[in-house]
Amino acid sequence: MSKLIRSWVESANSHETPFPLNNLPYGVFSTKDLDARCGVAIGDLILDVSTLEAKGLIKATTFPLCQEARWNSLMEAGSQVWSKFRMRLVELLIEGGETSLSANRHLREQVLIDADKARLHLPLKVAEYTDFYSGKHHATNVGTLLRGPENPLPPNWLHLPIGYNGRSSSVVVSGTDVQRPWGQLKSPEFDTPIFTPSRRFDIELEMGAIVGTASSGPITVAEADDNIFGYVLLNDWSARDIQAWEYHPLGPFQAKATATSISPWIVTKAALEPFRTSTPEREKDLLPHLVEPKPLLYNVALEVELKPEGSVATTLSATNMDQLYFSSAQQLAHHTTSGCPMSVGDLLGTGTISGPTKNERGSLLELSWGGKEPIDLGNGISRTFVEDGDTLTLRGNALGEGYRIGFGDCAGKVVAAASDPYKRKS
Numbered sequence: 001m002s003k004l005i006r007s008w009v010e011s012a013n014s015h016e017t018p019f020p021l022n023n024l025p026y027g028v029f030s031t032k033d034l035d036a037r038c039g040v041a042i043g044d045l046i047l048d049v050s051t052l053e054a055k056g057l058i059k060a061t062t063f064p065l066c067q068e069a070r071w072n073s074l075m076e077a078g079s080q081v082w083s084k085f086r087m088r089l090v091e092l093l094i095e096g097g098e099t100s101l102s103a104n105r106h107l108r109e110q111v112l113i114d115a116d117k118a119r120l121h122l123p124l125k126v127a128e129y130t131d132f133y134s135g136k137h138h139a140t141n142v143g144t145l146l147r148g149p150e151n152p153l154p155p156n157w158l159h160l161p162i163g164y165n166g167r168s169s170s171v172v173v174s175g176t177d178v179q180r181p182w183g184q185l186k187s188p189e190f191d192t193p194i195f196t197p198s199r200r201f202d203i204e205l206e207m208g209a210i211v212g213t214a215s216s217g218p219i220t221v222a223e224a225d226d227n228i229f230g231y232v233l234l235n236d237w238s239a240r241d242i243q244a245w246e247y248h249p250l251g252p253f254q255a256k257a258t259a260t261s262i263s264p265w266i267v268t269k270a271a272l273e274p275f276r277t278s279t280p281e282r283e284k285d286l287l288p289h290l291v292e293p294k295p296l297l298y299n300v301a302l303e304v305e306l307k308p309e310g311s312v313a314t315t316l317s318a319t320n321m322d323q324l325y326f327s328s329a330q331q332l333a334h335h336t337t338s339g340c341p342m343s344v345g346d347l348l349g350t351g352t353i354s355g356p357t358k359n360e361r362g363s364l365l366e367l368s369w370g371g372k373e374p375i376d377l378g379n380g381i382s383r384t385f386v387e388d389g390d391t392l393t394l395r396g397n398a399l400g401e402g403y404r405i406g407f408g409d410c411a412g413k414v415v416a417a418a419s420d421p422y423k424r425k426s
């Protein structure tokens, strides 16, 4: 296991910081004085790399990489440039390293911004968004709820990573409020469908892989891993009642189109390298093109917290990315088998990550067992699904020796549904 790499930015050397020099995640931030721009989190600070690049202190290519408020240009530059860029950041920030930044007080004050004073934006332009369903405990729980315990997994499930094409337009950054959606649903009390705000609005604890290298035909699992730039936390907000009615036979549609929240920092594959781990043992042999050539998952501890308005936060669930049955690389490889072109900035949700026990479940649907077992939050508060005013927060940490690689919170507050969106139109 690798150790903390010390920085001259003192707050980056704390055991507690999510952003030591080992991490160097990529985000987009603004302050009251600065327009949105590229930043790298280091301890309690954000390094304004757009300004550093404009001053000639970062030159990984002959063309600019950080002059737009998104990281797509760096991704497009290719994996050798990803390494070169990261090495340059390390040179500038490592304890006892090059002094062009550390020794220049004026420059330091200009380009190191208090994270408290920054507002965070989407770190990339999301090209397209696909969501998978590769959490075996999640799929088993949901299958049991929907179809009973006899055959909870669909027959294809152990052979390929099931997914659906989502909407990149629905992806929002952590901190964005999420409005309870309206939709058509059919509940057992009614003979005919009704149009109403969702009554079973839910979260899904997921991670998202970001494709950094485009492809135009089938690629191997190893190539897919090379093409992934980094990872974020992802909450796939889901209206279970709308989903239950609409999903036959083409899968999720409006139930998943309201919002998908992602954490604000892209944690690179380079930062996660020491935490690689294998997917669980196969229950059925995979076809050769989906077999993992090496460990392609990561040991990332995950948790879900719920905070009702005006009350204290409760941890609902804690699990790990290593519970996924298929890795993001396997998902990406499968995505290309038909010849489907993949673009820089594509976002691939892993699917809800649940562990084997009750307190490791990554959705309220599972935690409340279909709404039948309310979750006690203390103080006389309980939940089956998300209520208006609740803030849901996902957290992720890879734990090293004396340091951790954090993702930054993926949070969203649910606000009440709008008044009937069709009333004024009729």
Ligand code: MN
Residues within 6 Å of the ligand: 131, 132, 204, 206, 236, 349, 351, 352
């Ligand atoms: Mn999902």
